[in-house]
Amino acid sequence: MNENRPLQDAVDLFEDAPCGYIVTRGDGSFVRANRTFLEWTGYSLDHLQSGKRFQDLLTIPSKIFYENQYFPLLTMQGFIREVAFNLADSQDRDLPVLVNSVQKADPRTGDTLVLSTLFGARDRRKYEQDLVRARQEAERLSTIVTMSADAIVRCSPDGLVETWNPGARRMFGVDESDARGQRIRAYLPSLSDADWTRIVGTLQSGESMTLETEGRHASARLLDVSAGFAPHFGPLGRLTGISAIIRDISESKAVQRLQYEFLAMTSHELRTPLTSIRGHAQLLRRQGRYTESMVQRIIDSSDQLGRLVDDLLLASSLEAGQFDLQPTDVDVKAVVQTSVDQLKGVSGRTIQVEMTPDVVHVWGDRLRLAQIFSNLLSNALKYSDPETEVVVRVSRSGTEAEVAVIDRGSGISADDLSRLFDRFYRASATADNAQGVGLGLYITNHLVHAHGGSLQVESEVDRGSVFTVALPLFGGQDSGTASRFDAARATDTLSNRN
Amino acid sequence: MSVLARNNVRVSGRGTTPLVFAHGYGCDQNMWRLVAPAFEDRYKIVLFDHVGSGQSDLSAYDPSKYSSLQGYADDILEICEELDLHHGIFVGHSVSAMIGVLAAIKEPDRFDRLILVGPSARYINDGDYVGGFSEEEIQELLAFQDANYLGWSRNMAPAIMGNPDRPELGAELTNSFCRTDPDVARQFAAVTFLSDNRDDLPRVEARTLVLQSREDVIAPLPVGDYVQRHLPDSRMVILDAAGHCPHLSAPEQTIAAMEAFLRE
DSSP: OOTTSOSOSHHHHHHHSSSEEEEEETTSBEEEEOHHHHHHHOOOHHHHHTTOBGGGGBOHHHHHHIIIIIHHHHHHHSEEEEEEEEEEOTTOOEEEEEEEEEEEEOTTTOOEEEEEEEEEOHHHHHHHHHHHHHHHHHHHHHHHHHHOSSEEEEEOTTOBEEEEOHHHHHHHSOOHHHHTTSBGGGGSTTOOHHHHHHHHHHHHTTOOEEEEEEEEOTTSOEEEEEEEEEEEEOGGGOEEEEEEEEEEOHHHHHHHHHHHHHHHHHHHHHHHHHHHHHHHHHHHHHHTSOOHHHHHHHHHHHHHHHHHHHHHHHHHHHHTTOOOOOOEEEEHHHHHHHHHHHHHHHHOOOEEEEEOSSOOEEEEOHHHHHHHHHHHHHHHHHTSOTTSOEEEEEEEETTEEEEEEEEOSSOOOHHHHTTTTSTTOOOTTTTTTSOOOSOHHHHHHHHHHHTTOEEEEEEETTTEEEEEEEEEBOSOSSSSOOOHHHHHHHHHHHHHHO | OOHHHHTTOEEEOSOSEEEEEEOOTTOOGGGGTTTGGGGTTTEEEEEOOOTTBTTSOGGGOOTTGGGSHHHHHHHHHHHHHHHTOOSEEEEEETHHHHHHHHHHHHOTTSEEEEEEESOOSBSBOBTTBOOSBOHHHHHHHHHHHHHHHHHHHHHTOGGGOOOTTOHHHHHHSSSOSSOBOHHHHHHHHHHHHHOBOGGGGGGOOSEEEEEEEEEOSSSOHHHHHHHHHHSSSEEEEEEEEESSOHHHHSHHHHHHHHHHHHHO
8 A cells, every 4th residue: 555645545444444344254264354453463464364263363251252142143143243352462462342243245255254343442341340340349238238227228418318228118117119209307207407407517518427316117106216327429529418327226225224224223122121221220229229120120121132132143144044943843832832821921911822633743943933933923912902812823734834823903004015024124004103123024934934834924904914834744644753754854944944 | 930931932843753952051042043944844843042041031030040050951841841742852052962961861751862062061171171171261251251241231131122023123132132131141151161060971861962063162072072972872973063053053064963863
């Protein structure tokens, strides 16, 4: 070609266009290649025309792609567009290209020819790799957002919900489709206009912020939440969005409150007998003489203090899972009778005892079983009118011993029932007028379960309550003698529970 | 979703002996368009798309089921069950050769003969075994897939897949055949190129033909040779064709070799 001739005809365009043009036969062997392609690859036209095929110039992954996809598609549809290949140049360097190909019949011979255009795609490939990585990263993050128990919400700068994860759906009971476009503040009803202005102001200054407020579930139930807000900025530093992560802290708030109440209650409970001990001791000193009744009060108060401390210690060892039972063959009827006799003496109340004539033995720790029955009986006495009767009934039901304690007292509301066995929980209706730190039922329930048994409660407000302890019977159906098998099983049960 | 719809099963032909064609990785049943019609007179032709390919039901794609070739083999057996096929002929290309091997081992009654086009029992070299590729090259291939998926996910989005009633739409698509969901293709490639079926070969009872291209970069001659030697009742025909798809590049030869084998 004449070097001095201006670029003007189609041949120039073919040879020097900023893309590679090649013509190959159906089997991939080269017929022609333009100058740009030869410059890119570093091969001479002679070299390519000496039997080289297009697929021979490809790296191995591209060769596989050529065989599996490019060739079948080109053969079947007669063309193929935008296929990514890596060519290996004469120096064996990668040359990323995008290829468009079309099949034509050679007008002279009728043979199939393939006309291909190759575009350099080095930058594009790099961006695409970035895109793939970004997509993978987005998928990973999206999994986290989907799995999170926290509500993760994205809002517009004016606080309208744009995205709403499954955590938010569970927390607020509202589907994403319904939440989208709503004001986020609709779900955080305690945030005032001033609060919101303060939040947006902080976010605009580039800072994020977290505060504790209330969330509202679709059922109108309020929950304690911690809400974190973070800003998103667009070009020119404008606030383009707000991310909110809202965590339900109702439970930890409730535990906090319980612990606070427990401390207050415990201090009060410890102080009452202490005051009594100190008062009577001072009185003794002032009188300068020994009075039997005063010493008895001091001893009673010390016992009360002792029981309280024992309960606290037991509760903490139950909580830590460190406590042992010393099981033996126990006659339930005898233990119940002893507890009844003790409490009758202390309270002066009537406790009606109904016992099955059958033998009722269990494999358990005699002292702990006594504690279970005493706790239930004293609760029944404490929460019922002195004029009413408390009934304890011992029976056998299938393979279980049942001890039911029945009172005609104030009863327990459904709300309180669900949390009755929680540590430090005291039924709301009775918390103010009865003593105790809320450990009794918690301990009782734990002890029953440690014996492989269960504790059921049925109650109706103002009608009374029935607490039923069910424990696995020990020994044969008709006698109190233990079979070795039963003994082993009962021991297993106990050790598993511990 | 019926099995037949799930795998886009197409049955044709005037014969009774079943001839089941299974396409390889990267394509769909269209691959058999130059070969299958030659058998219409004498056989019952069964064509299908693997789940995730062609016009199969994408919603049936279960990543755990299809994490091994056995999942695909089970699909073929389900198709056989549905169509009540027995003593048929299985024709499998590339990875579907081994899928057919697995199906034939599990239910030997389904296929009396196998025709394996460009089979490989393992693509990766392993000690004395020549598979054609190093482990690194296969890893590179799997990474390279993404370079094309970006284009493919745009051009071959499932949303515009499968409109047989509207051919004009097909003409607008960049690549209208062999549509494969990008995520499925990525996993299918890994399952295909990382599988090792060498121990399965001796367990095949069916009479088998290995159809080998003279030159095939994906399944070179030693690979086809290995497959043939380890199949108890088999023979190999080397086609004077280049490339991994002789049924597209040399359909007449492929048909002739198949017919000769079926006449035996």
